[in-house]
Amino acid sequence: MELEKIGLKAIERLWGLLQEELHPEEAGLFLQDGGKRWRSIFASSEKLKSWFPEKENIIARSFPPAPTPKTFLLSDGNCLVLSFLHPCRPGLLILLREKEAFKDWELKLAEKMAGPIGYILGWLESSRSGAGQSKNQEAEEPVLKELIIGESEATRNLRQTIARLRSSDAPVLIVGESGTGKELVARAIHSTSHRRQAAMVVINCGAIPEHLLESELFGYARGAFTGAQRDKPGLVEEANGGTLFLDEIGDLAFPLQAKLLRLIQEKEFRRVGETKVRRSNVRFLSATNRNLEEEIKEGRFREDLYYRLKIITLEIPPLRERKEDLMLLVDHFLRFYGRQLGKPHVLISPAALERLLAYDWPGNIRELQNEIQRSLILCGSEGVIEEKDLSPRLFPPQDKPVSRPENFFVARAEFERRFLRTALARYGYNRTRAAGGLGLSRQGLTKLLKKYRLLEKNNSRPSLVQADER
Known part of the structure; x- marks a missing residue:
């Protein structure tokens, strides 16, 4: 409410x-x-x-x-x-x-x-x-709605799929671009499963060197290598009874892939430096932003492991394809970081909101999260995030944020000038096409261009050309 x-x-x-x-x-x-x-x-x-x-x-x-x-x-x-x-x-x-x-x-x-x-x-x-959903559904989804924010069709379908996985131990492969929230999806799967009382252990396969990853994952026995002065359990044992999340699985070294395959298939593993076979009771989740099928073709990823990991595959669409979620995400980050920064009631102006909606967010939710945090820090005492508080990358080169003038006619002139510059770039500086697209006569467009001194000089096209090409 x-x-x-x-x-x-x-x-x-x-x-x-x-x-x-x-x-x-x-x-x-x-x-x-x-x-x-x-x-x-x-x-x-x-x-x-x-x-x-x-x-x-x-x-x-x-x-x-x-x-x-x-x-x-x-x-x-x-x-x-x-x-x-x-x-x-x-x-x-x-x-x-x-x-x-x-x-x-x-x-x-x-x-x-x-x-x-x-x-x-x-x-x-x-x-x-x-x-308007049933009480049963509402009772089942509070954790999912806290972790996976959004009401787009794609987001609702994702939550529904996760809800159906609650009684399963099948491996799940989560795929999506960087910053789309793959670890949050993994936590949502774990938090709604029957294993939620046990630990969810996360390991980033791309962040640990190959020669250390095996001992980190499976553990090691005393004397297995120089410095191994005692037995040490690995992350597989730490996750026993719970969930092991293998982030960036596409970066896993090829030699280790065979050992991981055996662990998933047989539920068995050995610590580095010992012959004793140990049993594991772990649910496997993995995530990647790589195309694993291409990795298989290139010989960098095992096909048998791929099919073991992807019993269930969840694809997370990028933020640019589900802009309906942006308002809810903005509101969530405003409240979350607003409390941290002592600015709990900050609003966002219509112009700034339009910028957020128009931007493609190549860094996805992580980039939006950082942008809202930055804007909250920089916004003034009025408690409103304006265009000037946003990062320059959200603006095309020809449309930098400026301080808003107090005079109505000056503000209107600035808007018309920016609008005409953008339209010229969009139509490749063809005045006839630009006039037609804007619903003006060519003569009417020329008069406006003269009024705002936007006619080309010596056939030169300054930064607008670069902006159009970008």
């Missing part, structure tokens, strides 16, 4: 800001339900509710559903209709103004604001649908 209040408050602020800037007589937000019917989320009056059904067929033809969040603009005199997709279903933002037509900069402002509104609406809807 607390998260829902935060989400509603965020939408109210964004919605209020939009109306404050554009001054519509009527305004509304509509979402499409499962029966393809539109329902009102916010509507300023009954007039808008009666106007909308008359235009519904036209709007439906003008704004077909898109597979990924995408915006379309339609301005019909004094009416602005903006279509967007929140993570679950299509949405429409409608503004009516009787006396004054909407200007281009107002269309762009509405387009920019629609993205965060759509994501928050999707987050709220996912939270509400989750609240």
Whole structure:
């Protein structure tokens, strides 16, 4: 319920800001339900509710559903209709103004604001649908929801799969890019299994030199090598009755792979330097960001071990493919690090949120985690994370964060200048194509370029070319 209040408050602020800037007589937000019917989320009056059904067929033809969040603009005199997709279903933002037509900069402002509104609406809807699950399901998943945060379809499917594994001891291979949270998934599997009262032991196969890894994993006998003055159990014995998590399994040295295979198949191993065969009662989890099938082709990984490890395979999609989870992750990191830093009530501005949503996050959740921690440290006493508090890598070279001017007309001019520079780069500096894509005449675009001194000189293309190529 607390998260829902935060989400509603965020939408109210964004919605209020939009109306404050554009001054519509009527305004509304509509979402499409499962029966393809539109329902009102916010509507300023009954007039808008009666106007909308008359235009519904036209709007439906003008704004077909898109597979990924995408915006379309339609301005019909004094009416602005903006279509967007929140993570679950299509949405429409409608503004009516009787006396004054909407200007281009107002269309762009509405387009920019629609993205965060759509994501928050999707987050709220996912939270509400989750609240409608059966009591049994709710009782089974608190640990999973704490460890694996998100309400995207991929994340919910991942939690459901983990829940089905609770009574199994089958080996699980977790694959995904660096920073996607593979160890957290392993901990979730262990924490919901019948082995949760015993230890989960983690070993990073790529962090320990090959000549030390065997003794670390299997233990050693006294006198096995110089310095081995006593018997020492290995991590396999430490994990007995629990779970052994082999992180970065793709980095495991080839000679050790045969010994690990025997351990998984026969539940037997020997300490280094002794002949006694010992038994093991361990559940094996492993993780990698490598393509193990390619490693097999290259002769660096045993095929028989691969098939033993991947009885169950869990694939974790990168954060860029599940942006619906970003809002919940941001909120989690804001609260977690906010408490640590003595800033428990810090908010994030719509502009900064838009930057986070637009970025691809090659470092995935780990990169987002570090970014929120950094932004909390750098944000001012106002308690709001602004664009200027974000890392430079989140900005294209031509769009560095700047201090926001107080004057409205200066701010609008800066926005239009940045918007035109980005559009020119997107269309390869072809003015005809750029004008068509922006809904302007070529002459109209040229006038704007002259106004903001963006016309090329001596056919030179400065940093914009580099930005476009990147």
